[in-house]
Amino acid sequence: MRIKLTINKKKRVYEGAPFKRLIDVLRENYELTGTKEGCGEGECGACTVLVDGDPVNSCLIPVAQMNGRRIETVESLGTPKSLHRLQESFLREGGAQCGICTPGMLMSAWAWISRGGSARPSEIRRALAGNLCRCTGYQHIVNSVIKIIKERKRESRTK
Numbered sequence: 001m002r003i004k005l006t007i008n009k010k011k012r013v014y015e016g017a018p019f020k021r022l023i024d025v026l027r028e029n030y031e032l033t034g035t036k037e038g039c040g041e042g043e044c045g046a047c048t049v050l051v052d053g054d055p056v057n058s059c060l061i062p063v064a065q066m067n068g069r070r071i072e073t074v075e076s077l078g079t080p081k082s083l084h085r086l087q088e089s090f091l092r093e094g095g096a097q098c099g100i101c102t103p104g105m106l107m108s109a110w111a112w113i114s115r116g117g118s119a120r121p122s123e124i125r126r127a128l129a130g131n132l133c134r135c136t137g138y139q140h141i142v143n144s145v146i147k148i149i150k151e152r153k154r155e156s157r158t159k
């Protein structure tokens, strides 16, 4: 099957098995190994990527459903040499510890931030409810997100 999709702003044509999971296509066909597999059953959110701006579990989606869709993975944020400000914030606040949940957490958080989501901790927790973390107790993650939302608000006021 031939599927046209956009991954991290690059147009791609996938040719292969239609039921291959999106996470496997990203990791194996396009070497985007930032997306991690945790449970493989749609429970943990480690594999979260954005599809047309919405967070989805890439372990549950067959690539056949991606024709014409826009996919963003954690590689769309920053690079090891030039981290995205949200990644820097996770680093500063201790929002990443073992790091298994981190790529998915970053993508869900970025979806929330880029939609203009509020800095209220309860709402951030709700936005990240599909992403499980066994290390941080969530508070550091929430703090990382609050910092960025507040920074962005300050910046938009001074423009």
Ligand code: FES
Binding pocket: 036, 037, 038, 039, 040, 041, 042, 043, 044, 045, 046, 047, 048, 057, 058, 059, 060
């Ligand atoms: S690996 Fe996809 S939700 Fe857990």
Ligand code: FES
Binding pocket: 095, 096, 097, 098, 099, 100, 101, 102, 132, 133, 134, 135, 136
């Ligand atoms: S940092 Fe370890 S699971 Fe979240």
